[in-house]
Amino acid sequence: MLNIGCHLSSSKGFLDMGKTALKIGANTFQFFTRNPRGGAAKAIDPADAKALMELMEANDFAKILAHAPYTLNPCSAKPELREFALMTMKDDLSRMEYTPHQLYNFHPGSHTGQGLEIGISQIVELLNEVLRPEQTTTVLLETMAGKGSEVGSKFEELKAIIDGVKLKDKMGVCLDTCHVFDGGYDIVNDLDGVLVEFDKVVGLKYLKAIHINDSLNDMGSHKDRHACIGAGKIGLEAMKRIINHKDLKALPFYLETPNELDGYQKEIELLRSFAK
Numbered sequence: 001m002l003n004i005g006c007h008l009s010s011s012k013g014f015l016d017m018g019k020t021a022l023k024i025g026a027n028t029f030q031f032f033t034r035n036p037r038g039g040a041a042k043a044i045d046p047a048d049a050k051a052l053m054e055l056m057e058a059n060d061f062a063k064i065l066a067h068a069p070y071t072l073n074p075c076s077a078k079p080e081l082r083e084f085a086l087m088t089m090k091d092d093l094s095r096m097e098y099t100p101h102q103l104y105n106f107h108p109g110s111h112t113g114q115g116l117e118i119g120i121s122q123i124v125e126l127l128n129e130v131l132r133p134e135q136t137t138t139v140l141l142e143t144m145a146g147k148g149s150e151v152g153s154k155f156e157e158l159k160a161i162i163d164g165v166k167l168k169d170k171m172g173v174c175l176d177t178c179h180v181f182d183g184g185y186d187i188v189n190d191l192d193g194v195l196v197e198f199d200k201v202v203g204l205k206y207l208k209a210i211h212i213n214d215s216l217n218d219m220g221s222h223k224d225r226h227a228c229i230g231a232g233k234i235g236l237e238a239m240k241r242i243i244n245h246k247d248l249k250a251l252p253f254y255l256e257t258p259n260e261l262d263g264y265q266k267e268i269e270l271l272r273s274f275a276k
């Protein structure tokens with residue numbers, strides 16, 4: 001069975017997201033841990049978290065994916081922004097233990113002119129400070145489009161980050177189809193080749209989740225503009241190959257397409273109808 005869901009609003013809590021997912025035919029979902037632009041997080045209601053875990057268990061849910069706020073930048077040139085990233089991720093990861101054994105995704109960051117090498121070393125430093133041997137959450141680096149000074153649009157950069165992390169078993173990668181296409185990886189004409197390269201450079205065992213988005217722009221454009229499934233430059237045929245690829249089909253897929261709930265429901269139905 002295809003494990004698929006979409007990004008949902010967390011404003012009404014955990015159980016509400018689980019019920020919404022069920023309503024639109026999803027068996028997983030993604031949510032922001034707090035306001036995507038940053039700021040304080042709402043207190044977690046342990047009973048609400050437990051109720052979601054029970055709903056997930058009863059309905060064969062795949063792991064859910066928590067997304068860190070966009071403003072979190074572990075490799076900013078400004079020390080106060082790196083400190084904010086550290087405090088936010090520490091807090092997020094302690095909150096994640098109310099919903100144990102799930103996934104937490106973040107954008108590796110933008111080096112803001114410091115250069116890749118310094119950027120990567122700052123990301124590594126943050127991860128080595130926040131990861132705990134006892135945590136049950138797997139922390140995912142998202143593949144980026146390479147906009148501005150973004151780190152993580154090349155597989156080699158993700159590999160360099162993982163190499164520096166001590167607790168490697170807590171780490172993984174979330175592959176965003178729009179972002180890798182934007183980053184110059186031809187998942188339309190050479191999906192096999194891209195995945196062989198990912199395996200060679202990073203290792204497929206680190207691949208834990210897929211953001212399934214079409215792209216408004218051409219391959220290699222570094223723009224990061226998501227399109228609805230089949231309405232962009234990746235296209236429906238490539239999407240069919242992606243969800244059915246032997247290395248990907250068992251992973252959870254999360255839509256981040258420009259949709260409201262009814263649009264997400266249609267895309268979930270569409271992709272389910274293609275799943276072999």
Ligand code: FE
Pocket residue numbers: 067107142
């Ligand atoms: Fe993201």
Ligand code: FE
Pocket residue numbers: 142176211256
């Ligand atoms: Fe994404």
Ligand code: ZN
Pocket residue numbers: 176178179224225226
């Ligand atoms: Zn994006």
